[in-house]
Amino acid sequence: MPRSVNSVASRARRKKVMKQAKGYFGRRKNVWTVAKNAVEKAMLYAYRDRKAKKRTFRSLWITRINAGARMNGMSYSQFMGKLKANEIELNRKVLADLAMNHPEAFKAIVEKVK
Numbered sequence: 001m002p003r004s005v006n007s008v009a010s011r012a013r014r015k016k017v018m019k020q021a022k023g024y025f026g027r028r029k030n031v032w033t034v035a036k037n038a039v040e041k042a043m044l045y046a047y048r049d050r051k052a053k054k055r056t057f058r059s060l061w062i063t064r065i066n067a068g069a070r071m072n073g074m075s076y077s078q079f080m081g082k083l084k085a086n087e088i089e090l091n092r093k094v095l096a097d098l099a100m101n102h103p104e105a106f107k108a109i110v111e112k113v114k
Contacts, residue, residue: 014032017032017035017036017039018030018032018035020039020042021035021038021039024038057093058092060096061092061093061095061096062076062092062096064096064099064100065079065080065092065095065096065099067099068095068096068098068099068100068103068106068110069099069110071103072106072107072110072111073110074110074114079110079113082113082114083109083113085113086112086113088109088112088113090109095109
């Protein structure tokens with residue numbers, strides 16, 4: 001009995017990976033084994049960096065809040081501590097936006113917690 005191979009599914013699977021590898025440099029875009037490894041690695045990076053993105057944004061917000069707080073004579077840790085004590089529930093994303101784009105509003109918050 002001849003061997004049964006589902007070449008339609010195999011080709012579709014390879015085609016899908018090659019489509020994902022479109023735009024890669026050199027053999028990564030047109031050689032099956034190299035492209036498969038490159039796409040697999042790219043997927044791992046994408047998964048990992050979706051998590052890392054959240055961390056990097058949080059650190060950016062903290063940096064901006066710290067800069068804004070120091071311009072108003074207070075450190076980041078003092079500012080955040082006093083915000084919690086005064087039960088002002090603004091998250092770091094909003095505070096960073098205020099510090100960056102609306103310094104007068106941020107200054108008003110700093111004055112309120114002092």
